[in-house]
Amino acid sequence: xxxxxxxxxxxxxxxxxSWEIVGKARALAEAGSxxxxxxxxxxxxxxxxxxxxxxxxxxxLVADAPELDGFRAHAWASILKAAIAEADPHIILVxxxxxxxxxxxxxxxxxxxxxxxxxxxxxxxxxGALVAERPVFSGNxxxxxxxxxxxxxxxxxxxxxxxxxxxxxxxxxIVPLAVNLTGLAATEEVLAFEPAQAGExxxxxxxxxxxxxxxxxxxxGFAPLRELAQVLGAAVGASRAAVxxxxxxxxxxVGQTGKTVRPDLYIACGISGAIQHLAGMxxxxxxxxxxKDPGAPIFGLASYGIAGDLFAVVPALTAVLRARLGx
Amino acid sequence: MKFIVCVKLTPDTEELAEVRTDDVGxxxxxxxxxxxxxxxxxxxxxxALQERVGGETVAVTLGPADEAEALKRAVAMGIEEAVLVxxxxxxxxDAWGAAEILAQSIRSLGDYGLILTGRQSVDGNSGLxxxxxxxxxxxxxxxxxxxxxxxxxxxxxxxRALDAGVQTVRVPLPAVISVSKExxxxxxxxFIGIRKAxxxxxxxxxxxxxxxxxxxxxxxxxxxxxxxxLRKPAARTGRCxxxxxxxxxxxxxxxxxxxxxxxxx
Numbered sequence: 001x002x003x004x005x006x007x008x009x010x011x012x013x014x015x016x017x018s019w020e021i022v023g024k025a026r027a028l029a030e031a032g033s034x035x036x037x038x039x040x041x042x043x044x045x046x047x048x049x050x051x052x053x054x055x056x057x058x059x060x061l062v063a064d065a066p067e068l069d070g071f072r073a074h075a076w077a078s079i080l081k082a083a084i085a086e087a088d089p090h091i092i093l094v095x096x097x098x099x100x101x102x103x104x105x106x107x108x109x110x111x112x113x114x115x116x117x118x119x120x121x122x123x124x125x126x127x128g129a130l131v132a133e134r135p136v137f138s139g140n141x142x143x144x145x146x147x148x149x150x151x152x153x154x155x156x157x158x159x160x161x162x163x164x165x166x167x168x169x170x171x172x173x174i175v176p177l178a179v180n181l182t183g184l185a186a187t188e189e190v191l192a193f194e195p196a197q198a199g200e201x202x203x204x205x206x207x208x209x210x211x212x213x214x215x216x217x218x219x220x221g222f223a224p225l226r227e228l229a230q231v232l233g234a235a236v237g238a239s240r241a242a243v244x245x246x247x248x249x250x251x252x253x254v255g256q257t258g259k260t261v262r263p264d265l266y267i268a269c270g271i272s273g274a275i276q277h278l279a280g281m282x283x284x285x286x287x288x289x290x291x292k293d294p295g296a297p298i299f300g301l302a303s304y305g306i307a308g309d310l311f312a313v314v315p316a317l318t319a320v321l322r323a324r325l326g327x
Numbered sequence: 328m329k330f331i332v333c334v335k336l337t338p339d340t341e342e343l344a345e346v347r348t349d350d351v352g353x354x355x356x357x358x359x360x361x362x363x364x365x366x367x368x369x370x371x372x373x374x375a376l377q378e379r380v381g382g383e384t385v386a387v388t389l390g391p392a393d394e395a396e397a398l399k400r401a402v403a404m405g406i407e408e409a410v411l412v413x414x415x416x417x418x419x420x421d422a423w424g425a426a427e428i429l430a431q432s433i434r435s436l437g438d439y440g441l442i443l444t445g446r447q448s449v450d451g452n453s454g455l456x457x458x459x460x461x462x463x464x465x466x467x468x469x470x471x472x473x474x475x476x477x478x479x480x481x482x483x484x485x486x487r488a489l490d491a492g493v494q495t496v497r498v499p500l501p502a503v504i505s506v507s508k509e510x511x512x513x514x515x516x517x518f519i520g521i522r523k524a525x526x527x528x529x530x531x532x533x534x535x536x537x538x539x540x541x542x543x544x545x546x547x548x549x550x551x552x553x554x555x556x557l558r559k560p561a562a563r564t565g566r567c568x569x570x571x572x573x574x575x576x577x578x579x580x581x582x583x584x585x586x587x588x589x590x591x592x
Contacts, residue, residue: 010491071489072496073458073468099489102470105458109423112544114551117453135560138449140344141351144556152552187467188498191484195492202490208592232592250509251488256340256449257364257508265591275344282560286591288582289567302567304585306578316579321592324583 001034001128002059004089006080007052008100009040011195014048016163016205017095019055021156023164024122025093026056031124035059037087039177041079043069053172055164061086061177068181072188075181076103081111082179089151091130093122096155097204108153115153116145120160120262120283130154138256139279158205159262196251203254206235208265209284211254212247213239213277215270215291215310219247224314225269231321237261239277255280269310273298290314328382328440328480328500330373331433332406333460335388336397337363337450346450348557360393362400365445367513368506372475373443374405375511380478383407385436389417389428395529403516403524410436414534419547422451426459427544431537433464441483442503446471457505467498473509 003025007018025036038057040048042064049060063079080103084092094104096118108115120142121133130152132145145154196202203209210229212222222236229236236252243253254261256276266284271277273289273296281287282301289302290310299305306313338346342358350356362370373384385408386401388394398409412432420428433439442464447454454470461468469487476495477484484497488507516524534540543549570585572578586592 015490071494073470097490098471101454102458102468105455106462106468109426109455109459109462112423112551114421115453115455116552117455134452136450136452136554136557137338137346137351138340138343138452139560140346141348141557142560143554144558145552146555147552149551186499188469188496190494190496192495193492194494196490204490250507256343265586276340279344286586286589288586294569299567299569303589304582305567305569306582307569308575308578312575313578316575317582320576320579320583324587325592 002037002087002089003029003034003091003093004037004039004083004087005057006092006094006100006104007038007040007048008095008097009042009048012046014051015095015097015158017097017156017158020159020161020163021093021095022052022056024161026164028091028122028124032128037061037089039063039080039083041068041076049174051166053170053174054166054168056170057172059173059175061175063177063179065179065181067185070190070193071099072184072190073099073102073106074187075184076100077106077110078181078184079177079179080104080107082177084111084151086177090128092151092153094153094155096157101155104153104155111151112149113151113153114147114149115155117155119145119154119156122154122156135260139260139282157260201235203235203237203252203261204259206261206263208232208234208267209237209254209261209263210234210267210269211237211239211271211281212242212269213271214241216242216247222248224311224318228267228314228318228321231318231325239271239274268298268302269314271298272296273301328380329438330376330382330384331436331439331442332366332369332373332384332386332401333388333429333442333444333456334366334370334386334397334401335363335448336360336390336394337448340364340449343449348559351557354391360396362397363445363448365447365449365508366397367445368508368510369443369445370401370404370406371511371513372506374514376441376475376478382440385410387412387429387432389413389425398529399524400516402527403520404514405520409527409529410532411529412532416534416546419550420545421550421552422453422455423459423551424545424549425456426463427541428537429456429460430463431540432532434539435532435537440500441478442501444503444505446505446507454505457503461503464501464503467502468504469496469498469502470505471507472504473507
């Protein structure tokens with residue numbers, strides 16, 4: 001009996017969601033689910049295994065091979081299957097981030113393990129089996145998922161659980177995982193990789209999001225929002241209207257046909273608050289709405305509202321924050 | 328080359344918020360049902376690839392007889408052939424069961440080159456059937472395809488969106504790809520298409536037509552997970568506090584004080 005956590009990472013650092021899951025696994029382990037085993041796949045992984053222990057893992061399986069440089073769904077699925085055979089976990093937790101979630105699905109289907117996708121809450125039933133909660137109907141309903149079978153797998157959305165602080169006094173075992181990747185490279189040849197623009201924070205991982213809608217009026221209207229985001233260390237998001245108009249690329253879209261986010265702070269600028277948009281951000285802890293129209297539905301969901309012109313309010317906010325936060 | 332698109336009938340996104348928990352699983356959600364919006368991109372891409380390299384297009388859907396509405400939309404957009412896979416014993420299947428049923432129905436159609444799906448459905452939201460389908464067929468899977476760079480008789484090169492950037496990958500055919508919304512702009516059905524869709528026959532494939540079906544994966548009793556409880560997400564409590572101030576600068580200062588007190592900045 002153990003809990004296996006598949007760690008997602010990029011450019012030498014783990015994605016925070018990986019440690020959020022390790023922290024949650026630690027809590028489930030204390031409730032009687034056995035040791036927490038972290039799995040890391042990649043090439044030249046260096047310190048990630050030790051960090052996994054500091055964040056709460058008891059044991060780390062490391063698959064470090066040149067064939068694992070760059071994401072390959074089928075190779076990563078093979079690694080996950082090998083780790084399941086090695087660690088014999090009854091609970092398997094994987095970040096619901098792009099790429100690694102496919103590896104989870106491929107492995108789970110091959111092994112006929114039930115998989116609950118995009119979970120936001122986890123608990124154990126009386127028998128120690130996993131119970132998960134996940135949004136369905138595009139965030140309009142929350143479903144409780146119960147599993148059948150000896151193993152349960154779930155993918156977990158970023159920011160569902162607190163990030164555990166590293167504890168350098170923790171110790172654990174780091175074990176290389178032997179895997180056979182022969183033939184897998186031909187199944188999935190990576191020909192090129194173009195990294196996302198430097199400094200561009202993804203909305204799904206951001207603690208603060210500054211988002212713009214129809215009210216920003218054009219691509220140049222996002223400039224004051226970017227300045228505010230920069231001062232706050234925030235990501236820039238958008239409503240579907242702004243994306244469909246071509247003012248900002250699709251990865252920024254928040255809502256039913258875009259990303260679902262749960263930041264600490266969501267600043268909606270010139271977003272009226274169509275129900276499709278609200279479905280993607282209503283889990284934010286604090287929502288600020290800045291809109292000319294005091295009757296806009298976004299105010300019904302906001303914690304704080306400013307009925308005014310975003311082109312006056314947003315720069316004013318940037319100036320106050322710059323003075324106050326000293327950057 | 329044969330292009331197969333897997334589609335699903337889902338609630339109209341405009342009405343998703345009106346779906347009541349009591350109606351889920353009852354067979355009638357009481358809302359308008361349409362072709363899953365994500366699937367429109369898959370249908371469009373199949374048609375675009377057919378225009379590019381030739382071949383045939385087939386749409387497949389799984390579910391009760393009403394699901395043929397999803398096929399009708401695909402045919403109205405230009406898909407040539409459409410198959411409904413339907414059997415009472417299929418009801419309650421989980422993603423892996425649905426993947427097995429779709430895989431067997433696709434096998435029963437003969438040789439195929441590329442299977443296209445949407446990213447996920449707007450109701451179940453899991454996006455698990457596409458990778459499951461690839462596993463049950465024993466072929467490669469690429470998700471979140473933002474562009475098809477090249478397609479040949481035996482391979483496809485695509486751009487896949489990952490969090491850290493965009494990867495260009497080549498996989499041998501046949502393969503399953505799920506497409507993202509960046510890939511194209513789905514066409515609207517024209518009058519001729521709508522008329523064709525209304526007249527088209529929608530053959531039904533049942534369990535008896537799928538001799539290779541692994542019965543141990545299919546149906547409610549074999550589902551590896553179940554939705555035991557449904558609830559509406561907690562409504563945000565408290566009302567919106569309108570921030571006062573004579574000037575935008577004053578409003579901004581008042582707002583920042585509150586955000587600092589809330590410990591969000």
